[in-house]
Amino acid sequence: MIRFGLVSFSFLLLELGASAQDIGWKIAMDVAAKAVQENRFADAEVSYQRALDLARQSSGGQPLNVAVVLDDLAAFYHRQGQYDKAEPLYREALAIREKGQGPADPNLLPLVNNFAGLNCAEAKYQDSEKLFDQALEIGKKKFGPEHPTVATSLQGLAAVAQGQKLEPKAESLFLEAIAIREKATEREDPDLAYSYEGYAAVLRKTKREAEAEELDARARAIKVWTSASLTLGLKDLPPLQKAAFLGDTKRVNALLGAGADPEGLDNQGDSALLYAAWMGHTAITKRLVNKDNSNSSFSLGLTPLYAAAQNG
Numbered sequence: 001m002i003r004f005g006l007v008s009f010s011f012l013l014l015e016l017g018a019s020a021q022d023i024g025w026k027i028a029m030d031v032a033a034k035a036v037q038e039n040r041f042a043d044a045e046v047s048y049q050r051a052l053d054l055a056r057q058s059s060g061g062q063p064l065n066v067a068v069v070l071d072d073l074a075a076f077y078h079r080q081g082q083y084d085k086a087e088p089l090y091r092e093a094l095a096i097r098e099k100g101q102g103p104a105d106p107n108l109l110p111l112v113n114n115f116a117g118l119n120c121a122e123a124k125y126q127d128s129e130k131l132f133d134q135a136l137e138i139g140k141k142k143f144g145p146e147h148p149t150v151a152t153s154l155q156g157l158a159a160v161a162q163g164q165k166l167e168p169k170a171e172s173l174f175l176e177a178i179a180i181r182e183k184a185t186e187r188e189d190p191d192l193a194y195s196y197e198g199y200a201a202v203l204r205k206t207k208r209e210a211e212a213e214e215l216d217a218r219a220r221a222i223k224v225w226t227s228a229s230l231t232l233g234l235k236d237l238p239p240l241q242k243a244a245f246l247g248d249t250k251r252v253n254a255l256l257g258a259g260a261d262p263e264g265l266d267n268q269g270d271s272a273l274l275y276a277a278w279m280g281h282t283a284i285t286k287r288l289v290n291k292d293n294s295n296s297s298f299s300l301g302l303t304p305l306y307a308a309a310q311n312g
Contacts, residue, residue: 025054
């Protein structure tokens with residue numbers, strides 16, 4: 001099942017102003033967020049509930065304050081897999097926001113996508129599809145058809161189709177989402193990894209294992225880049241090495257066509273071939289390998305042949 005990046009709404013606190021009347025719930029929200037960061041989830045739940053109580057008491061003419069807390073508490077339960085607790089909170093938050101901001105307000109997008117994702121996870125596909133369609137319409141109207149927000153909703157609709165075993169529809173939607181993300185975001189964007197993983201699952205359902213493995217390799221590379229690029233010394237990679245590491249075949253071919261040296265080394269003494277083999281990008285490895293470089297030794301004594309063998 002596809003993963004969704006849940007969005008926190010606590011950033012909206014700055015927009016809602018600060019007064020003596022509502023300072024209590026904002027402090028409780030900050031305490032809850034800090035507890036989540038420290039993996040103290042029981043403490044976070046207590047603080048979120050306290051924030052909700054205080055927001056209800058002090059909301060007065062600002063029910064959107066309550067919606068802010070509901071949004072984050074619902075997302076908290078969603079991440080914890082407590083869907084039965086998250087659903088009524090999402091529902092109440094959406095009702096408040098639609099009444100106060102209108103059903104087509106762009107500020108609804110994170111909430112609508114999150115709620116749709118919850119329904120998808122619960123196999124409530126009709127409800128999920130309706131919400132993702134709402135988010136898609138809002139996103140296209142506000143940002144245009146090629147914005148990453150639109151890709152998020154398309155990816156959600158792909159997950160709905162996938163859950164309904166409508167593989168051709170799911171594939172079409174995943175491809176549309178991936179095309180938008182590849183055009184609008186960097187190749188190391190974490191959301192792109194989720195798109196690749198979702199599409200790979202569809203490919204496996206339709207017996208296209210080799211294509212699925214390549215997409216999974218690209219998703220893994222993005223995750224490694226995101227979590228460890230500094231410690232592994234990847235931030236300053238030359239363009240060809242970076243494209244090879246991330247499995248970006250189009251970029252590799254474009255760079256080679258523009259005259260990039262396929263045998264060139266980075267500051268650590270490693271080639272694009274080594275990175276491609278290390279991360280399991282078969283197509284790029286085949287594009288770069290030859291009889292002279294397949295067993296060349298690079299940093300740490302690694303060879304492309306050894307790196308490729310580690311990936312099967």
